[in-house]
Amino acid sequence: MTPEQLKRLLEEIQQGKTSVEAGIETLRKLPFEDIGIAQIDHHRSLRQGVPEVVFGQSKTIEQLESILAAMARNGSNILATRLDSDKGTALQNRFPEGEFDAVSGTFCLRQQPIKENSGKILVVCAGTSDLRVAKEAAITARMLGNPVEELVDVGVAGIHRLLARGEKLQQAAVIIVVAGMEGALPSVIGGLVAAPVIAVPTSVGYGAAFGGIAALLGMLNSCASGVTVVNIDNGFGAAFAAHRINQTGDKP
Numbered sequence: 001m002t003p004e005q006l007k008r009l010l011e012e013i014q015q016g017k018t019s020v021e022a023g024i025e026t027l028r029k030l031p032f033e034d035i036g037i038a039q040i041d042h043h044r045s046l047r048q049g050v051p052e053v054v055f056g057q058s059k060t061i062e063q064l065e066s067i068l069a070a071m072a073r074n075g076s077n078i079l080a081t082r083l084d085s086d087k088g089t090a091l092q093n094r095f096p097e098g099e100f101d102a103v104s105g106t107f108c109l110r111q112q113p114i115k116e117n118s119g120k121i122l123v124v125c126a127g128t129s130d131l132r133v134a135k136e137a138a139i140t141a142r143m144l145g146n147p148v149e150e151l152v153d154v155g156v157a158g159i160h161r162l163l164a165r166g167e168k169l170q171q172a173a174v175i176i177v178v179a180g181m182e183g184a185l186p187s188v189i190g191g192l193v194a195a196p197v198i199a200v201p202t203s204v205g206y207g208a209a210f211g212g213i214a215a216l217l218g219m220l221n222s223c224a225s226g227v228t229v230v231n232i233d234n235g236f237g238a239a240f241a242a243h244r245i246n247q248t249g250d251k252p
Contacts, residue, residue, distance in 0.1 A: 004112070006046065037063050040070045050144055050243075053236065056105070057082035061090045068095060068109070078109040079143045081136060081236050104135035104235070114145040119173025119246045121146045121239070124162075124189060126155035126179035129204045134178040136235030137200065137242075141176075144243040156184045169193050174242040178235065180204025183215030190224025196245050198238045199229045 012018040041052045054067055064080065064087060071078050072095065080091065081104075088100035091107045098109035121141045125134035131152065141148045149172070154162040162169075162185075169175065169192060177186040178200040186199035199222070201215035208214060212232035219229045230237045 035066055035070050038067050038070075040067065040074075042071075042074050042076070045076070050240075051076040051078070053140075054078070054080040055082055056080045056087055056107075059087075061087055064091060065094050068107075072109065072111065075111050077112050077114065077143065078107070079140065080107040081105065081140070083107055101135065101139060104132060104139050106136055106139045108139065108143055110143075114143070117146045117243070117246045119146070120171060121148050121174050121176065121242050121246060122151065122168060122172035123148060123176045124151045124154060124169075124178065124185065126153075126177075126181070126185045127204070128153050130178045130180050130202045133200055133202050133233050133235040134176075137176050137178065137239040138235075140236050140239035141242060144239065146243055146246055154185075155179060155181075156188060159188065162188070166192070169195075174198065174245050176200060176235075176238045176242055178202060178238075179219075180212065180215050181209060183218035186219050186227050186229075187222040187224045190222060190227040196242075197224070197227045198242055199227050200235055200238045201229070201232050203233055 009018065013020060044052045056064055068078055068080065068091065083105045085102055088102060088105065088107055092098065092100040095109055098107055100107045123134050123138045125131055138148050138150050149168060151165055151168065154165065169189065172195050174196050175189060175193060176198045177189050179185040180202035181204065183201050186197055190197045199219040201212045201219055203212035205214065216229065216232055219227065230241065
């Protein structure tokens with residue numbers, strides 16, 4: 001339940017449009033709803049301003065459908081991440097008003113208006129192989145209410161591709177930089193801009209990349225001041241952090 005939904009319910013009770021008993025029944029499930037396989041946190045929108053996000057990896061199609069159905073009944077906006085094509089297609093069929101993105105493995109269902117932040121989040125992707133993680137970050141940031149722009153395939157192997165987009169870099173309120181291999185791109189961008197830079201190492205690379213550990217260590221050891229690093233392949237986490245940073249810029 002969003003703050004707007006709660007306010008509307010209380011106003012309807014005050015005006016006599018909804019009975020006190022009906023209001024109590026609605027609020028009874030507000031903290032959480034036990035559906036057996038999960039405890040749905042319907043209260044999270046009031047605490048954090050964002051509904052619970054569903055991590056799809058290792059969940060079955062049946063579990064995902066049950067969880068999303070409970071959230072949909074509550075009127076929540078829904079974001080599910082880490083979905084393979086079978087899970088995404090099943091959710092698209094079950095909830096046809098939603099949208100499955102096969103590149104990022106995300107499913108989105110918008111049921112409530114989303115308050116827009118004013119600052120722009122720029123998602124920069126080093127190579128096309130990193131696109132899955134970059135798309136997860138971009139879609140998450142949009143679902144949280146942020147204007148998002150994307151730059152794809154501008155890694156350090158051809159640095160002129162990035163430098164040609166200098167204006168976009170300078171206009172961003174927050175920059176998410178997604179890179180695998182040696183993970184050098186966030187350091188380059190961190191040395192060019194004043195905006196916060198959130199680095200996302202990906203598990204892309206040959207053997208010595210160690211599934212993203214080389215990129216992670218490179219980003220943690222960045223000589224560019226103020227570069228923040230999230231976990232390997234964690235586009236969602238980077239977008240959530242960028243959203244919170246972006247919100248502070250909208251406060252008086």
